[in-house]
Amino acid sequence: MRLAERHPRLWQLARFGVVGVATNLLGYGIYLVVALWVEPKLAVTLLYPIGIVMGYTGHARYAFNYAGGHGRGLARYLVAHAFGYGLNLALLYVFVDRLGMPHQLVQFVAIFVVGAFLFVLYRLWVFRGAPDPRTAAALRNVRHGSAE
Template sequence: MARAQFVRYVLVGLGLNGALYAMYLLLTWLSVGSLAAMTITVSIGTVLGFIANRNVIFRHRGDQRAALPRFVTAYAIVYVLNFAALWLFADRWGAPHQVVQACATIVLALVNFVMQKYWVFPTAAASVGSTAAGATL
């Protein structure tokens, strides 16, 4: 199951992140600052990502109201790490923002997969706050 989820995550992620990266490049080409463009694309990606991750990738049937705050928290973590990478490597050290954003997208996608699989959309046996199978309270 984990392998199938990862394959779906990669395929959906390539499509979604490819479109979002193209939007990022378009916005920066239109003179929107790199940090603002990243904020816009992450915001759009968060909404689309919740739908795709819940319904397509992890096929989560658990409580959507419980998963949503965890999802937003996971994306907030990814956002802060992405913002810090752009600020440090592009704004402070002068690396091309296009390269920094491309690298951050790849690294943070892997971090995000782990958070989504094990914390945001866990399987019933490993759900957040559940006890181990067969355990008694």
């Protein structure tokens, strides 16, 4: 039995990580450049929509094997990201504006905090519903202790 079939949730987390790392490395690099010219919260505001667009397809298709309606999935994805954006701004406000920490470090840590928050929302709400038939079959096999 393959690792993905024995541990589908762990495999899903790994796929989420691959999409997230690729999206966030690119986004963080662009953030560092843009933050040379504009205030950090404005840089995040300008770049957040780009990350949303880059991440939806990767997360829906690769990480969560989502086969539900993309209108509904995208709408929920946008709501989840609105909350993620708010959390990101709150972290910058508290740790940079109030506590005087370097914005580069705070934003780097925020990537992981917001990422964990979004994974939970994606899993429980955004991409919940009709999974890809292959994933559904693997989950059924794992739950019933059988392998194909």
